[in-house]
Amino acid sequence: xxxxxxxxxxxxxxxxxxxxxxxxxxxxxxxxxxxxxxxxxxxxxxxxxxxxxxxxxxxxxxxxxxxxxxxxxxxxxxxxxxxxxxxxxxxxxxxxxxxxxxxxxxxxxxxxxxxxxxxxxxxxxxxxxxxxxxxxxxxxxxxxxxxxxxxxxxxxxxxxxxxxxxxxxxxxxxxxxxxxxxxxxxxxxxxxxxxxxxxxxxxxxxxxxxxxxxxxxxxxxxxxxxxxxxxxxxxxxxxxxxxxxxxxxxxxxxxxxxxxxxxxxxxxxxxxxxxxxxxxxxxxxxxxxxxxxxxxxxxxxxxxxxxxxxxxxxx
Ligand SMILES: NC(=O)c1ccc[n+]([C@@H]2O[C@H](COP(=O)([O-])OP(=O)(O)OC[C@H]3O[C@@H](n4cnc5c(N)ncnc54)[C@H](OP(=O)(O)O)[C@@H]3O)[C@@H](O)[C@H]2O)c1
Numbered sequence: 136x137x138x139x140x141x142x143x144x145x146x147x148x149x150x151x152x153x154x155x156x157x158x159x160x161x162x163x164x165x166x167x168x169x170x171x172x173x174x175x176x177x178x179x180x181x182x183x184x185x186x187x188x189x190x191x192x193x194x195x196x197x198x199x200x201x202x203x204x205x206x207x208x209x210x211x212x213x214x215x216x217x218x219x220x221x222x223x224x225x226x227x228x229x230x231x232x233x234x235x236x237x238x239x240x241x242x243x244x245x246x247x248x249x250x251x252x253x254x255x256x257x258x259x260x261x262x263x264x265x266x267x268x269x270x271x272x273x274x275x276x277x278x279x280x281x282x283x284x285x286x287x288x289x290x291x292x293x294x295x296x297x298x299x300x301x302x303x304x305x306x307x308x309x310x311x312x313x314x315x316x317x318x319x320x321x322x323x324x325x326x327x328x329x330x331x332x333x334x335x336x337x338x339x340x341x342x343x344x345x346x347x348x349x350x351x352x353x354x355x356x357x358x359x360x361x362x363x364x365x366x367x368x369x370x371x372x373x374x375x376x377x378x379x380x381x382x383x384x385x386x387x388x389x390x391x392x393x394x395x396x397x398x399x400x401x402x403x404x405x406x407x408x409x410x411x412x413x414x415x416x417x418x419x420x421x422x423x424x425x426x427x428x429x430x431x432x433x434x435x436x437x438x439x440x441x442x443x444x445x446x447x448x449x450x
Contacts, residue, residue: 138177139411141393143315144338147242147292150210151388152408153178155344155397158351161190163399168194170401172203174408180318180342180395181236182214182247183228184258188235196237211236212243214296215281216258220251220272225280229289244290245318246281248297248435249274249443259436267438274302274443275309282312294318296344299448300333307337318342321392323362323383323423324430329450331390342393347380349432360430367426375413378406385410386423 140148154171156164156179164187168179172194179195181188195211198204213236219228229244251270253260260268274295281293296318298306307313317334321327321343331341345352348362362368363379372382380396384407387394396407415423431446438444 138175138408141340141391143292143340144313145292145315147315149243149316149340149393150176150178151393152176152384152410153180153210153212153393153395154404155180155395156187156191157182157185157397159185159187159397159399161187164190165194166401167399167404169198170404171408172198172209174405176404176408177204177208178210178212178395180212180344181232182216183219183232183235184214184216184247188213188232192236192238206238210242211238212245213241214245214247215277217248217250217252218254218258218260220270220274220277221254222272222276222280224254225277226284226287226289229284233289240288241290243292243294243315244281244284245294245296245316246274246277246298249295249302249445250435250438250441251277251443261437265437266440267435269438269441274298275306278306278310282310285312294339297445299445300330300450301448302443302445303334303337303339313337314339316340316342316393318344320345320431320433321387322346322348323365323368323386323426324348324360324428325432326424326427327450328424328427331392333450335391340391340393342395343387344395345433346384346387346394346396352432354434354436355432359432360428365426367422371415371419371423374419375415377413380407381410382415382423385413385415386420389415389420
């Protein structure tokens with residue numbers, strides 16, 4: 136089945152479901168991407184910082200040479216890592232990703248976080264006290280450099296990730312190009328209602344990351360609630376004869392969000408794509424809305440004192 140798309144604010148179409156690749160081990164991600172393409176996925180969410188872009192590129196190249204897809208059939212996203220915020224290195228950051236993926240353009244390039252880190256070869260540069268070694272680069276200046284790589288045609292669209300509403304306001308004051316998306320954590324326990332409404336009013340779509348509650352994340356505490364184990368979710372899933380994961384993903388799609396579940400397990404990759412043969416009723420959507428507890432699972436370690444740390448605002 137062909138995956139439905141959404142038109143972004145620059146008229147580029149994005150498939151509403153994509154495969155996440157964070158924490159996908161390089162030796163497993165090749166098969167995962169191949170399985171995803173065979174299952175019908177046409178959108179892969181990558182990042183320089185995930186350390187597996189070369190392997191993602193290998194899988195895409197294999198599917199192109201098998202004749203299953205052409206380059207233009209697949210929507211490729213990647214992200215500018217925090218150590219590349221100096222405007223002068225944005226293009227080289229993007230070009231490194233293009234080389235890793237073995238392609239000559241991206242479909243979407245995001246600023247991964249509003250926070251710049253000390254430039255260099257270490258992804259998580261730390262000070263002796265264990266906190267992040269930040270850089271002073273302003274994300275607004277980084278954005279201006281993103282606009283330049285977009286104008287050069289190195290990427291078909293540009294966006295942001297992990298930006299709060301105030302940071303977006305500030306960025307829009309100087310931006311010539313409005314970001315097409317803001318990719319943020321979004322699931323049943325952090326449904327981002329206010330941020331979604333805010334972004335919508337600016338023409339910015341939401342990409343929901345960790346839509347299953349990121350069960351494999353580092354730093355998960357035993358007392359943390361588990362999205363896919365939620366009894367209320369299980370009851371709704373049973374009613375539709377679907378899995379809890381499928382309901383959690385369909386919930387995002389019906390809210391108009393793009394969703395990017397990660398898996399390296401073939402059966403789950405297939406399961407997470409079977410979202411188009413059922414519809415959650417308006418009543419059940421409202422019930423699921425009530426599961427929100429503003430529970431954020433993804434915290435960049437040691438960065439909470441960064442001047443551009445995004446999670447101190449309400450939304
Ligand atoms: N922009 C950002 O800062 C940012 C931050 C976080 C994530 N992301 C993006 O969003 C993607 C998704 O987020 P995420 O990886 O944090 O978490 P997620 O997609 O919510 O959850 C992934 C985890 O759920 C398991 N899983 C997948 N499908 C399942 C199913 N049907 N039933 C039960 N378990 C299932 C996976 O296990 P297996 O793989 O073992 O099957 C994996 O451990 C990332 O991969 C990345 O591309 C972006």
